[in-house]
Amino acid sequence: MVNVEEDPFPQKLVAEVKGQVLRPGVYTLPEGSRLYELVALAGGTTSVAELRQVNLALRVLDGDSFYIPAVGEEPLLPASSTEGKSGSPAPMDLNRASKEDLMKVPGIGPATADNILKYREEKGRFSSVEELLEVPRIGEKTLEKIREYFILR
Incomplete structure (x- = not known):
């Protein structure tokens, strides 16, 4: 059975x-x-x-x-976050990022960070990075600039 x-x-x-x-x-x-x-x-x-x-x-x-990594080794950043951008933050989890984390991404200021957090509170977890298009102040051009900074867990 x-x-x-x-x-x-x-x-x-x-x-x-x-x-x-x-x-x-x-x-x-x-x-x-x-x-x-x-x-x-x-x-x-x-x-x-x-x-x-x-x-x-x-x-x-x-x-x-x-x-x-080995002891004493610098942490590796994913290639997508380092291509041509010295000092770029490593990709962060869009579903866990704080306001301060979000504001480390070029193109996201306090108002946009607040909008992302508000959207996450009201709608729940993001199911894709493209869902950022539903957040006020984020359009296609902004999404293309910030997409590489996010992952989903």
């Missing part, structure tokens, strides 16, 4: 981990997995891994790539 509560075809995701793990590579995990589970699949960390810079509780999304 099949248990109706068990999903016979659980959703899977594929993510990469590299840097200071014993077996860097691409792994398949159940949907909803956390970074610590991906690191465990990769055999754990090396003796020189710097885990103070890593949020092991981070939810892993399909297509994610994580880098575990």
Whole structure:
């Protein structure tokens, strides 16, 4: 007899981990997995891994790539946030960013940051970065300038 509560075809995701793990590579995990589970699949960390810079509780999304740094190593920024922009902030989670975080993005001032937070309070979590177009003061041109600064978790 099949248990109706068990999903016979659980959703899977594929993510990469590299840097200071014993077996860097691409792994398949159940949907909803956390970074610590991906690191465990990769055999754990090396003796020189710097885990103070890593949020092991981070939810892993399909297509994610994580880098575990070594002690003394500068954190790596995703390529999209560093192309031609020295000192750019790393992409932030649009669903968790504070007003201060949002204002670090070029093109977002106090009023726009407030509008994003108000939208998030009223409508709930953003389901895509494109949803910013529904926020007052954000049009197509602004979205194109700020899109690379956001991710969704």
